[in-house]
Amino acid sequence: MTAVKEISMISKRFGDEFCSEEASKNNNSRQSVKRNKEFNKSEKWQNIEKTLEQDPVDVSSLKQFAISPGGLLDDELRKEIWPKLLDVDVDNIPPKPGIEVLHGHRDYNQVVLDVNRSLKRFPPGMDENIRLGLQDQLVDLIMRVLVNHDELHYYQGYHDICVTFLLVVGEDVAFALVDKLSLNHLRDFMDANMDRTKHILNYLYPIVGKSNPELREFMERSEVGTVFSLSWLITWYGHVLNDLRQIVRFYDFFIACHPLMPIYLAAAIVLHRADEILACECEMCFVHGLLSKIPQDLPFEQLISKAGDLYLQYPPADLAYDAILNFQKTQSYAKARSKNLQKFTRNKKIDKKHWFIFDHDRKNGFLKFTFWTVTTAVVSAAVIAYLRSFEWEW
Amino acid sequence: MSDLNNTDLHEEPESSVTVIEKQAQRRIFKIIVIGDSNVGKTCLTYRFCSSKFPDKTEATIGVDFREKTVNVEGEQIKLQLWDTAGQERFRKSMVQHYYRNVHAIVFVYDVTKMSSFENMPGWICECDQHNLNRDIPRILVGNKCDEKEKIAVNTNLAQKFADSYNMPLFETSAKDDEKANHVDAIFMTLAHKLKNAKPMMPPYLTVQLGDNAQRRGLERASTEERNDSCSC
Numbered sequence: 001m002t003a004v005k006e007i008s009m010i011s012k013r014f015g016d017e018f019c020s021e022e023a024s025k026n027n028n029s030r031q032s033v034k035r036n037k038e039f040n041k042s043e044k045w046q047n048i049e050k051t052l053e054q055d056p057v058d059v060s061s062l063k064q065f066a067i068s069p070g071g072l073l074d075d076e077l078r079k080e081i082w083p084k085l086l087d088v089d090v091d092n093i094p095p096k097p098g099i100e101v102l103h104g105h106r107d108y109n110q111v112v113l114d115v116n117r118s119l120k121r122f123p124p125g126m127d128e129n130i131r132l133g134l135q136d137q138l139v140d141l142i143m144r145v146l147v148n149h150d151e152l153h154y155y156q157g158y159h160d161i162c163v164t165f166l167l168v169v170g171e172d173v174a175f176a177l178v179d180k181l182s183l184n185h186l187r188d189f190m191d192a193n194m195d196r197t198k199h200i201l202n203y204l205y206p207i208v209g210k211s212n213p214e215l216r217e218f219m220e221r222s223e224v225g226t227v228f229s230l231s232w233l234i235t236w237y238g239h240v241l242n243d244l245r246q247i248v249r250f251y252d253f254f255i256a257c258h259p260l261m262p263i264y265l266a267a268a269i270v271l272h273r274a275d276e277i278l279a280c281e282c283e284m285c286f287v288h289g290l291l292s293k294i295p296q297d298l299p300f301e302q303l304i305s306k307a308g309d310l311y312l313q314y315p316p317a318d319l320a321y322d323a324i325l326n327f328q329k330t331q332s333y334a335k336a337r338s339k340n341l342q343k344f345t346r347n348k349k350i351d352k353k354h355w356f357i358f359d360h361d362r363k364n365g366f367l368k369f370t371f372w373t374v375t376t377a378v379v380s381a382a383v384i385a386y387l388r389s390f391e392w393e394w
Numbered sequence: 395m396s397d398l399n400n401t402d403l404h405e406e407p408e409s410s411v412t413v414i415e416k417q418a419q420r421r422i423f424k425i426i427v428i429g430d431s432n433v434g435k436t437c438l439t440y441r442f443c444s445s446k447f448p449d450k451t452e453a454t455i456g457v458d459f460r461e462k463t464v465n466v467e468g469e470q471i472k473l474q475l476w477d478t479a480g481q482e483r484f485r486k487s488m489v490q491h492y493y494r495n496v497h498a499i500v501f502v503y504d505v506t507k508m509s510s511f512e513n514m515p516g517w518i519c520e521c522d523q524h525n526l527n528r529d530i531p532r533i534l535v536g537n538k539c540d541e542k543e544k545i546a547v548n549t550n551l552a553q554k555f556a557d558s559y560n561m562p563l564f565e566t567s568a569k570d571d572e573k574a575n576h577v578d579a580i581f582m583t584l585a586h587k588l589k590n591a592k593p594m595m596p597p598y599l600t601v602q603l604g605d606n607a608q609r610r611g612l613e614r615a616s617t618e619e620r621n622d623s624c625s626c
Contacts, residue, residue: 110481113432113453120450156431156453156481194487225491231455239455285424285474289459 039069039301048077057084063256067308069301071252078248079169085255088176094148096175102143107154111146114159115139121163123244137171138163144175145182152182152190155197160235161186164247185259189234197234199327200263201226206322207267210314215274222280224287229266232294236262240294253304260316261307268306269294420463422472423588425581426492428517429502430510431480434537437568438502439475441577447569454479456488464582466589473585485520493524498531498584503552505536505565506544511552518559531587532561535580540567 165174188196209216231239443460458477503510556563567573
């Protein structure tokens with residue numbers, strides 16, 4: 001797989017110091033200084049320009065530039081390189097369909113609602129008329145993709161991805177790029193439902209657990225789930241970061257990598273914040289509150305390297321089993337609990353007083369053991385079939 | 395994704411040990427806020443927790459969490475507000491997790507948009523499907539009533555609907571500064587209800603004693619069940 005190769009190359013250049021989780025924990029500040037010295041922007045710029053002069057252009061070198069520290073450096077370079085990375089022909093972009101077609105789509109009203117509320121995504125201080133014009137373009141851009149592919153469904157957050165492309169490359173090229181991405185990297189988010197999105201989120205715990213089992217155990221015990229990272233994944237962090245520079249840097253990385261890379265980055269962020277998380281009350285609201293807000297001053301370049309490193313150490317294929325297990329576990333739990341409560345609320349003989357006791361007197365370890373035994377048995381039986389149907393080929 | 399607004403109205407300088415002890419005694423109530431997209435769920439919760447209208451609101455993706463500690467009849471109570479995404483795809487897949495162990499539900503519609511009111515039975519039905527104890531407090535909030543010329547949902551109609559589900563109706567505006575006290579009053583009404591309706595063990599202690607996934611509601615997981623769902 002090419003993405004593996006790319007990251008492997010980068011990892012060789014920058015990854016040695018990140019190979020060991022322990023080393024990375026102990027030497028973060030020293031590494032960061034070292035990295036800054038290694039990364040020479042003007043030299044990288046020259047190398048990128050040299051690569052762009054070649055005909056045909058070496059796309060794997062461009063991917064390497066997109067992944068390595070600093071990414072593609074500048075929006076002018078991005079305008080040129082993003083289409084090449086996605087194999088998009090900017091000279092043959094289909095014309096925009098008529099207004100009646102764009103506005104007649106089933107998702108049009110939701111798109112307008114979300115775009116109208118996307119003020120935060122435009123640079124502060126932007127002239128209102130310019131911003132309003134861009135918001136109109138954003139609606140058109142989104143609708144063009146949706147109209148072009150009837151099988152794609154709009155989700156709240158898709159507009160966060162589209163606005164990033166709009167601001168960097170303009171409406172037409174943004175359409176061509178997002179159109180391509182929607183059929184590839186973003187495809188799983190655009191089903192009629194979010195089952196596949198949920199499945200991708202299930203990769204988070206296995207990745208975290210491989211690096212830091214204690215952290216995984218803590219997070220599972222807190223029942224925080226994975227929804228705190230949902231907006232990270234489906235907006236490619238566009239919804240949660242304030243600085244457009246940082247967002248486009250991530251986009252360089254994600255465009256050049258495997259579609260699951262955003263979840264590896266999520267794991268890198270969670271692992272980076274392990275101490276904070278473990279110091280937290282082991283309860284859903286506390287952990288969710290902490291994690292859902294990404295500090296804007298995280299060492300993002302370092303986290304990108306860490307994500308690449310995690311990808312190499314624990315490739316998706318190695319995690320598929322664990323992710324399915326995780327999925328099964330949460331499903332079994334939800335189903336079992338749901339059924340149990342249904343029965344309980346129907347049982348009129350049990351009055352509120354008993355309900356109260358039932359709700360709070362649950363310390364029977366045997367039941368816990370039974371549940372996991374049953375779950376494991378059910379999961380084991382289902383997993384082989386699932387493994388075959390969930391092969392990840394990108 | 396989320397604003398964590400811990401606005402403690404009665405914070406006093408105390409030693410950390412005392413603070414922890416007090417927190418241990420403080421009751422926590424989990425409230426889920428649901429309704430169609432763009433009815434103002436985020437603005438309502440933000441207004442209550444931060445005492446202001448947010449400058450730039452965005453679509454909520456998944457679930458946001460805010461909290462505020464309030465004083466109810468001399469008792470410090472922490473209200474956790476779970477602000478959910480309105481788009482159907484999220485509520486079908488992602489929001490379910492957050493229905494668990496809620497103590498109260500706030501249904502929100504937009505008084506200027508009839509469809510958001512017409513969808514209310516669907517939301518209520520969904521709650522019932524999540525097997526929430528039907529005795530837990532539920533309130534209906536019609537938001538955006540500052541937009542007087544655009545009002546599409548008649549108060550009498552909304553009141554009849556609320557009565558039929560045995561819940562109080564509040565019409566308010568998260569945006570209107572003059573109504574800021576009103577928004578506070580709505581949540582405080584809920585806090586009073588919760589305080590008086592639930593003479594239970596503090597959730598904080600419950601957590602400490604190990605009230606975890608396996609122990610909440612799974613005791614009878616393997617017993618025979620039948621569906622108890624509403625007609626929607």
